[in-house]
Structure formats: structure tokens, C-alpha cells
Amino acid sequence: MAESKLLLHAEKIDKKFGPTHAVKEVSLDFYAGEIHALIGENGSGKSTFTNMLTGILPIGSGTFTLDGEQIAPKNQVDGNHHGVAVIVQELGTLNGLTVAENLFLGDEGRFMKYGIKNTAAMNKKAQELLDGFGLSKVRATAPIENYNFEERKIIEILKSTWFDPKILVVDETTTALSQDGREKLFEVMRDVRAKGHCVIFISHDMAEVLEMSDRISILRDGDYITTINASDVDEDRLKTLMVGREMGDNYYRTDYPNYVTEPQGEIAIMMQNVSVPGSLDNVSLELHKGEILGIGGLSECGMHEVGKAMFGASYDREGIVQLGDGTPINDINAAINNSIAYASKDRDNESLLINDTIQDNITLPSMRDMGLILKQKDLKAFAKKYADIMSTKMVGVDQYVSALSGGNKQKVVLARWLGKQSNILLLDSPTRGIDIGVKADIYQLLAEMRNQGKAILIISEEIMELIGMCDRILVMKDGKINGQLFRSPELTEQDIIAKMI
Numbered sequence: 001m002a003e004s005k006l007l008l009h010a011e012k013i014d015k016k017f018g019p020t021h022a023v024k025e026v027s028l029d030f031y032a033g034e035i036h037a038l039i040g041e042n043g044s045g046k047s048t049f050t051n052m053l054t055g056i057l058p059i060g061s062g063t064f065t066l067d068g069e070q071i072a073p074k075n076q077v078d079g080n081h082h083g084v085a086v087i088v089q090e091l092g093t094l095n096g097l098t099v100a101e102n103l104f105l106g107d108e109g110r111f112m113k114y115g116i117k118n119t120a121a122m123n124k125k126a127q128e129l130l131d132g133f134g135l136s137k138v139r140a141t142a143p144i145e146n147y148n149f150e151e152r153k154i155i156e157i158l159k160s161t162w163f164d165p166k167i168l169v170v171d172e173t174t175t176a177l178s179q180d181g182r183e184k185l186f187e188v189m190r191d192v193r194a195k196g197h198c199v200i201f202i203s204h205d206m207a208e209v210l211e212m213s214d215r216i217s218i219l220r221d222g223d224y225i226t227t228i229n230a231s232d233v234d235e236d237r238l239k240t241l242m243v244g245r246e247m248g249d250n251y252y253r254t255d256y257p258n259y260v261t262e263p264q265g266e267i268a269i270m271m272q273n274v275s276v277p278g279s280l281d282n283v284s285l286e287l288h289k290g291e292i293l294g295i296g297g298l299s300e301c302g303m304h305e306v307g308k309a310m311f312g313a314s315y316d317r318e319g320i321v322q323l324g325d326g327t328p329i330n331d332i333n334a335a336i337n338n339s340i341a342y343a344s345k346d347r348d349n350e351s352l353l354i355n356d357t358i359q360d361n362i363t364l365p366s367m368r369d370m371g372l373i374l375k376q377k378d379l380k381a382f383a384k385k386y387a388d389i390m391s392t393k394m395v396g397v398d399q400y401v402s403a404l405s406g407g408n409k410q411k412v413v414l415a416r417w418l419g420k421q422s423n424i425l426l427l428d429s430p431t432r433g434i435d436i437g438v439k440a441d442i443y444q445l446l447a448e449m450r451n452q453g454k455a456i457l458i459i460s461e462e463i464m465e466l467i468g469m470c471d472r473i474l475v476m477k478d479g480k481i482n483g484q485l486f487r488s489p490e491l492t493e494q495d496i497i498a499k500m501i
């Protein structure tokens with residue numbers, strides 16, 4: 001750690017949501033010039049703790065003292081004015097506004113003169129910031145909706161740092177980013193530390209936590225457990241501290257089927273010459289029954305459109321998507337009727353009915369299989385069964401999804417498709433935000449489904465996940481497939497990266 005000046009002190013910070021005691025009198029010190037990781041299982045209180053610091057949530061009780069001054073931000077903009085910024089887990093930019101308006105949201109005052117906003121000056125300043133951040137292709141005047149999830153995340157990184165915050169909270173952001181986006185974020189985090197400020201870094205990736213942080217604090221079920229120096233622990237020790245028990249280190253599949261260059265099994269679904277403007281350029285691929293097919297690539301390679309296009313959810317799709325028997329899949333209804341499941345990377349906007357209950361979210365696509373008369377009791381039991389299989393941390397299935405932690409929301413998405421018993425699963429970033437314990441369970445579940453003959457597509461930014469789980473990996477670049485690699489114990493991250501760039 002560069003310096004050891006106390007920058008932020010949290011004193012008995014506490015928060016309850018009805019019956020859920022999310023954060024229990026947590027006291028913690030953060031120093032100037034450190035990257036301080038906050039780790040814990042899904043629902044352990046990490047986001048609730050930092051959301052109180054950054055003004056997203058009101059403080060239940062307790063105090064935050066930043067640089068000698070007690071702060072209790074009323075909202076995120078107020079937080080910014082107190083020197084704290086956050087990059088949130090989901091989308092932190094607002095639709096309906098331009099890029100420039102998003103960048104300066106709450107800070108428009110700096111461009112006001114005599115009560116009139118100088119939009120030209122605001123756009124000019126925004127473009128300067130974008131250019132300086134290596135984002136020249138993003139136009140300050142364009143609506144934010146013109147940009148995809150990752151681009152919006154990068155814009156959000158810029159938004160959270162241009163005013164030089166003393167504390168930057170990075171809440172499970174890396175899994176939303178591809179390799180190059182991640183490097184950009186790490187660069188920003190190192191810069192904040194070098195300036196003698198502090199990064200609070202929330203991540204479920206233990207290797208990344210060890211690589212990036214100076215100190216690590218652990219929360220378990222809302223309780224503060226301990227703080228350790230990153231240099232004093234290894235991954236296994238961290239995992240044990242986090243979950244409170246020893247963890248095996250075999251997450252992934254250990255089998256290596258002996259086909260080497262040919263996928264086997266019938267074709268479940270295929271794309272032929274599919275193009276989507278700006279994303280996919282004449283892509284053809286086949287997904288087989290009993291196969292886990294991976295798709296990887298750098299940002300802007302188009303990989304996140306593949307799942308959408310196969311699910312019939314892309315706008316302006318050209319080309320053919322059909323099942324092995326020729327049934328066309330041109331819209332979401334046809335996809336669901338033909339036993340196809342899709343989990344989007346943009347979980348809150350595209351996968352969940354965020355203002356609805358866990359029960360509705362899980363039962364929705366299965367209702368059509370449950371007969372004409374739906375009994376509340378049966379729907380509830382159905383939802384509970386699959387939420388429990390996914391170890392969803394919740395008060396009950398009548399709880400709103402918006403009240404769940406990020407990782408638990410993802411469990412609800414997976415529980416929905418598990419309940420539907422879909423034969424074709426198109427999973428974009430399936431373990432994004434999921435803690436290591438549940439991650440291991442999901443991998444086991446996917447391996448079992450594969451053995452039952454289901455066809456599974458995993459689109460992932462996590463190269464190790466692709467290597468560990470897939471029979472075959474397609475690497476995309478510039479909207480096209482740039483290479484194919486087969487499962488092998490010899491396959492390395494470098495083999496995949498080489499085809500990405």
C-alpha cells in the first residue's frame with residue numbers, strides 16, 4: 001500500500017429491509033492509496049454497504065467519515081459532490097438522454113449561464129473527455145441507447161471518474177466487460193490509487209481480487225468477518241474465508257470426450273448466414289444436442305447478439321435460424337414454444353420483470369404447460385422448488401425481484417429456464433455476478449444437462465469458463481467467427497486470445 005493515511009471510516013453501518021438484516025453494524029477503515037476489495041457470497045451485503053456510502057440507499061444507522069467529514073449522501077449526484085462515485089452492477093446510465101447528458105447528469109450547473117444551459121459547450125466538453133478516454137467513436141450528442149451494454153459500462157466508468165473522486169466503488173463490473181474493457185477499468189483503478197485515493201472493489205473473481213487489491217475485507221450474511229492483506233492469502237484461503245467452509249477447487253468439467261475435430265450429436269439449432277447490422281456479419285453455426293458450445297471474443301466482436309438472434313429477439317435480423325428439423329425461429333414466441341431458453345447479459349432490462357415477484361418471474365414461461373386452471377398454491381410451489389434448487393437467497397417467492405442482490409437475480413433467471421426444462425439453452429454471461437459456491441453448482445448442473453442431451457450455448461467474457469465447460473469454442477472478431485477450438489486439456493487462455501485479436 002502506497003500510504004497509510006485513513007481516508008474513510010465506516011462506523012457501525014447498519015441496514016435492514018423489513019425482515020432482512022442486510023448489513024449488521026459494519027465498521028471498516030479504508031486508506032488513501034489502496035485498492036480495497038470487498039468480497040462475500042451473493043446477498044452478503046456488499047452492495048447495500050457501498051450503496052449507503054454512495055447515496056443510492058439511505059443509511060440505516062451508523063456513520064461514514066470521509067477525510068474527517070461525516071457524509072450521508074442523499075443521492076448519487078450528492079455522493080459525487082462529496083467525492084464518492086460508483087460504477088454499479090447493472091446499467092448505470094439513463095435511457096432517453098444523450099451521452100453528454102448522462103456524463104454530466106446532476107452537474108449541468110457548470111454549463112448554465114443566466115439560467116440557460118449551454119448545450120454546445122456541454123457537448124464539446126463531453127466529446128473532449130470521451131476522446132481523452134480513447135472513446136472517440138462514441139458521440140457526445142448521440143442518444144445513449146445507440147450503444148450496447150459494454151459501451152455504456154465504459155461510458156459509466158468515464159462518468160464516475162472524470163471529476164476525480166476520493167472513493168471509487170467498482171461494484172461487480174468486470175464481468176460485464178470483455179478483456180480489453182477490463183484492462184481499461186483496471187487502468188482507471190490503478191490511477192485512482194496512484195493519486196492517493198481509494199477504490200472499493202467488489203468482485204467474485206478471486207484471482208482478479210488477489211491481483212488487483214492491496215487489502216481484502218470479507219462480509220458474510222451482513223456481518224463483517226475480517227480484513228487481510230492480499231499478499232498474505234491465496235485463492236483457496238480466500239474462498240474458505242468467504243463461504244465459511246473448505247471449497248473444492250474443481251469447478252469445471254473434468255471429462256475430455258475423445259472427439260477432436262468434429263462435433264457429434266444431432267443438430268439442435270443452427271444459424272445460416274445471419275447478419276444483424278452493426279453486430280453480426282454473415283454468421284453460420286450449428287449447436288448440437290449434448291454439446292456445450294462456447295462463444296468468446298473481445299468487445300464489439302458481436303458475440304452478445306448471437307444469443308438474441310437465435311432466440312428470435314434481434315431487430316433487423318437477416319438470414320436463417322432454424323431447429324435441426326427445419327422449424328424456423330423468427331420470434332421469441334416460436335423460440336419458447338420450441339423449448340429454447342435465453343438469458344441475456346443485460347439481466348435487469350432484458351431477462352427479468354424487475355418490478356414483479358420471484359414467483360411470476362420463474363413461472364411465466366411455464367404457465368402455458370400447467371393446464372388451463374392455474375392454482376396459486378401450485379404456482380408458488382413450482383417457483384419455490386426451482387428457486388431453492390438455485391439456492392436463491394430470498395425472504396419468499398412473493399418478494400419482488402428488484403429487492404434481490406445481483407447474483408440472486410441471476411439465479412432467478414436460471415431457475416425460470418430450469419423450471420421450463422428447456423432443451424436448448426442460450427446463456428449469455430450465465431455466471432455474471434454469481435458467487436463461487438453457486439457457480440460450482442451451476443457448472444455441475446450444465447454438465448448434467450449436457451449429459452441428458454440438451455444443447456447449451458455459453459456466451460462468455462470469462463475465458464476460463466469457456467475452456468473449463470465447453471466442448472467447442474467459437475471465437476468471434478468483428479461480427480464474424482474467427483476460429484474454432486475443441487475441448488482439450490492442453491487448451492490455454494492464450495490459444496483463445498490469439499484468435500480474438
Ligand SMILES: Nc1ncnc2c1ncn2[C@@H]1O[C@H](COP(=O)(O)OP(=O)(O)OP(=O)(O)O)[C@@H](O)[C@H]1O
Nearest residue numbers: 017022042043044045046047048403404405406407
Ligand atoms: N431494496 C431491497 N429491498 C429488500 N431487500 C433488499 C434490497 N436490496 C438488497 N436486499 C437484500 O439485502 C441482502 C444483501 O443484498 P446485497 O445486494 O447487499 O448483497 P451483495 O453482497 O451485494 O450480493 P451480490 O454478490 O449478489 O451482488 C440480500 O438478502 C438482498 O435480498
